[in-house]
Amino acid sequence: MHFDKRGVDFSTLPLDDTLRSVNGDGDGDGDGSRRIVVFSDPYCSYCKTLEHRLAGQPDATVYTFLYPILTPGSKTMAARIWCASNRTGPWSTWMLENRAQPPVAASCDATAAVLARNLIVGHKLRVMGTPTLILSNGQRINRMPSAAELEQALAVAGEPSHTASTR
Numbered sequence: 001m002h003f004d005k006r007g008v009d010f011s012t013l014p015l016d017d018t019l020r021s022v023n024g025d026g027d028g029d030g031d032g033s034r035r036i037v038v039f040s041d042p043y044c045s046y047c048k049t050l051e052h053r054l055a056g057q058p059d060a061t062v063y064t065f066l067y068p069i070l071t072p073g074s075k076t077m078a079a080r081i082w083c084a085s086n087r088t089g090p091w092s093t094w095m096l097e098n099r100a101q102p103p104v105a106a107s108c109d110a111t112a113a114v115l116a117r118n119l120i121v122g123h124k125l126r127v128m129g130t131p132t133l134i135l136s137n138g139q140r141i142n143r144m145p146s147a148a149e150l151e152q153a154l155a156v157a158g159e160p161s162h163t164a165s166t167r
Helices: 045-055 074-083 088-097 111-124 147-157
Strands: 019-022 034-040 060-066 132-135
Touching: 019 088, 034 045, 034 147, 045 088, 045 147, 060 074, 060 111, 074 088, 074 111, 132 147
Parallel strands: 034 060
Antiparallel strands: 019 060, 034 132
């Protein structure tokens, strides 16, 4: 599998600004040990395919940075999702079922700041497109991986971390 050589220190990523989803092992007792970050745009068709693949992966914790860069509507949809009380529910509904979300709540003031921070993080990491994946060991994949590549990446993501610093 080809991984980008620019390592990312996973422990420095601002994961509070992500959507966090933990997949079990089918018995309801998964440990989420295989950690991965995904930069994703709500209108990215490859990201939607990736979401379907990730949903079936056992013991995976997926941290999704909403990264609205593809269409004029991307930021609005990302805001709708971020403003929801249970963010992962609307994200899954949109990405897996292609069903739209309710309008942005008037009291959701933090959204613009979160999305701006996500764009800054992406720019610092040179995220040029979606999906971009970062494994817990710091390696990254700058494209949509095949199903086999995704499984291999998640196997790597479950190994003890040996992060490299970003330059």
